[in-house]
Amino acid sequence: xxxxxxxxxxxxxxxxxxxxxxxxxxxxxxxxxxxxxxxxxxxxxxxxxxxxxxxxxxxxxxxxxxxxxxxxxxxxxxxxxxxxxxxxxxxxxxxxxxxxxxxxxxxxxxxxxxxxxxxxxxxxxxxxxxxxxxxxxxxxxxxxxxxxxxxxxxxxxxxxxxxxxxxxxxxxxxxxxxxxxxxxxxxxxxxxxxxxxxxxxxxxxxxxxxxxxxxxxxxxxxxxxxxxxxxxxxxxxxxxxxxxxxxxxxxxxxxxxxxxxxxxxxxxxxxxxxxxxxxxxxxxxxxxxxxxxxxxxxxxxxxxxxxxxxxxxxxxxxxxxxxxxxxxxxxxxxxxxxxxxxxxxxxxxxxxxxxxxxxxxxxxxxxxxxxxxxxxxxxxxxxxxx
Amino acid sequence: xxxxxxxxxxxxxxxxxxxxxxxxxxxxxxxxxxxxxxxxxxxxxxxxxxxxxxxxxxxxxxxxxxxxxxxxxxxxxxxxxxxxxxxxxxxxxxxxxxxxxxxxxxxxxxxxxxxxxxxxxxxxxxxxxxxxxxxxxxxxxxxxxxxxxxxxxxxxxxxxxxxxxxxxxxxxxxxxxxxxxxxxxxxxxxxxxxxxxxxxxxxxxxxxxxxxxxxxxxx
Numbered sequence: 001x002x003x004x005x006x007x008x009x010x011x012x013x014x015x016x017x018x019x020x021x022x023x024x025x026x027x028x029x030x031x032x033x034x035x036x037x038x039x040x041x042x043x044x045x046x047x048x049x050x051x052x053x054x055x056x057x058x059x060x061x062x063x064x065x066x067x068x069x070x071x072x073x074x075x076x077x078x079x080x081x082x083x084x085x086x087x088x089x090x091x092x093x094x095x096x097x098x099x100x101x102x103x104x105x106x107x108x109x110x111x112x113x114x115x116x117x118x119x120x121x122x123x124x125x126x127x128x129x130x131x132x133x134x135x136x137x138x139x140x141x142x143x144x145x146x147x148x149x150x151x152x153x154x155x156x157x158x159x160x161x162x163x164x165x166x167x168x169x170x171x172x173x174x175x176x177x178x179x180x181x182x183x184x185x186x187x188x189x190x191x192x193x194x195x196x197x198x199x200x201x202x203x204x205x206x207x208x209x210x211x212x213x214x215x216x217x218x219x220x221x222x223x224x225x226x227x228x229x230x231x232x233x234x235x236x237x238x239x240x241x242x243x244x245x246x247x248x249x250x251x252x253x254x255x256x257x258x259x260x261x262x263x264x265x266x267x268x269x270x271x272x273x274x275x276x277x278x279x280x281x282x283x284x285x286x287x288x289x290x291x292x293x294x295x296x297x298x299x300x301x302x303x304x305x306x307x308x309x310x311x312x313x314x315x316x317x318x319x320x321x322x323x324x325x326x327x328x329x330x331x332x333x334x335x336x337x338x339x340x341x342x343x344x345x346x347x348x349x350x351x352x353x354x355x356x357x358x359x360x361x362x363x364x365x366x367x368x369x370x371x372x373x374x375x376x377x378x379x380x381x382x383x384x385x386x
Numbered sequence: 387x388x389x390x391x392x393x394x395x396x397x398x399x400x401x402x403x404x405x406x407x408x409x410x411x412x413x414x415x416x417x418x419x420x421x422x423x424x425x426x427x428x429x430x431x432x433x434x435x436x437x438x439x440x441x442x443x444x445x446x447x448x449x450x451x452x453x454x455x456x457x458x459x460x461x462x463x464x465x466x467x468x469x470x471x472x473x474x475x476x477x478x479x480x481x482x483x484x485x486x487x488x489x490x491x492x493x494x495x496x497x498x499x500x501x502x503x504x505x506x507x508x509x510x511x512x513x514x515x516x517x518x519x520x521x522x523x524x525x526x527x528x529x530x531x532x533x534x535x536x537x538x539x540x541x542x543x544x545x546x547x548x549x550x551x552x553x554x555x556x557x558x559x560x561x562x563x564x565x566x567x568x569x570x571x572x573x574x575x576x577x578x579x580x581x582x583x584x585x586x587x588x589x590x591x592x593x594x595x596x597x598x599x600x601x602x603x604x605x
Contacts, residue, residue, distance in 0.1 A: 099497070
């Protein structure tokens with residue numbers, strides 16, 4: 001939780017402000033965006049979410065003036081940019097769209113260098129920045145830099161899209177359903193990667209999605225929009241989930257809003273239960289001693305790389321006919337600290353003990369989490385948000 | 387004497403004439419293709435976002451192609467006289483459609499999300515046109531230019547009828563003297579050299595295509 005959540009007097013300054021913005025398309029009777037005022041705070045991810053056709057994308061595109069407002073003004077870093085050169089404005093704002101729109105005739109390195117080149121950076125500085133960006137999104141510059149977009153998978157193209165948007169180091173990033181066209185497993189990984197990146201970069205981000213689960217996961221604040229981009233509720237996700245402002249918001253959240261709070265916390269927020277590890281090469285007696293010492297009556301057998309391999313308890317160890325490496329049950333599901341509590345719950349439900357193993361990024365054993373620790377954290381969160 | 391031997395003998399006595407008519411035809415192909423490419427690409431670019439002028443210009447270019455070539459070559463004689471110019475104008479009008487059609491198709495084929503992201507990064511309209519849209523449409527445009535060049539090689543044989551020279555001279559003189567000696571050889575000369583010229587232009591334009599198309603969009 002950030003300091004400003006506790007102290008409303010020290011709200012961070014608004015980096016982008018839309019003031020009474022209205023957009024009516026020529027020939028349309030009703031405005032697509034009606035009298036919208038919205039402030040995006042420095043360093044936050046503000047998610048615009050709403051049913052299709054509510055004007056959330058239009059609202060996003062008003063910020064970098066891909067769409068010109070009919071009336072009202074746009075304030076960017078304290079200056080009114082409603083009537084300035086839109087190309088200059090756009091070079092200062094990163095923009096990621098669902099289709100990514102990489103230039104197929106340019107290499108990955110040239111794609112990422114697009115905005116630096118427009119800003120007339122010299123070649124050396126641009127090249128260095130391109131390499132830095134590729135490394136930032138976890139792609140080897142020497143391998144991927146000279147390749148062309150058609151050689152990339154969907155997930156890689158998305159990473160390059162983000163790298164390209166960040167290349168000129170803009171303060172602001174606009175993202176229009178950036179993970180919308182990606183398969184669910186890759187999407188989940190990209191979302192986690194992006195959140196890790198944002199924890200470092202602290203950009204100011206406006207993020208559009210139609211998926212409330214993604215909004216809850218990505219947003220520091222969420223603005224729920226109804227038709228004509230009217231804000232139904234804007235607040236922190238835990239407040240929206242536990243205290244929806246009206247029926248529209250409640251309907252939009254759908255059933256199981258409480259379950260969605262599971263995506264707000266991570267496995268690292270849970271207390272690890274003391275389940276002792278049994279090192280490889282341990283004798284049966286040592287293993288039994290570990291099980292005795294464990295409050296839950298089980299221990300985790302590790303291999304030489306400290307990867308958890310098997311759950312063992314007293315009964316499985318008593319069977320002396322089996323070598324210790326084959327005792328008990330194998331560890332199939334493992335969690336990492338960045339996984340959400342939703343992932344944790346489904347992992348726990350797959351084991352008969354209501355526990356799940358947590359490993360670090362290299363697969364080394366960290367400890368176990370229990371369904372009890374998850375429940376107590378949930379109660380805390382509910383009390384904290386209300 | 388067999389046909390081929392007599393043809394070679396016919397050729398060997400007329401290298402100068404062969405070379406000069408070949409150059410005349412090549413001159414038509416190069417000047418017509420370049421002029422038509424400049425005009426058609428410009429029109430295609432200017433009308434790419436406006437349906438009415440785009441369809442109108444395509445319709446006009448199509449009409450040119452339906453005019454019988456004999457008529458189109460002679461129609462301009464009162465204005466520009468005999469020789470190179472009536473031939474050039476007729477060939478130019480024929481060459482417009484393939485290039486215009488492909489320019490329009492190529493530009494329309496550029497994924498709108500690519501243009502959207504280019505605009506979103508702050509590229510100006512001209513930068514988007516020259517750095518994104520035209521390079522991406524280029525393979526399709528070049529295919530149109532190739533068709534126009536081929537078309538010009540074939541139809542330029544008619545230029546001989548308006549005293550415009552070219553390989554058509556051989557065909558015309560052969561036809562006029564049939565069945566006298568060397569008449570068939572003359573016709574063969576015009577046909578085969580046109581064919582070889584077309585093949586040479588086609589392969590050199592393929593090479594040009596490879597040189598001027600990014601590896602990222604090459605098929």
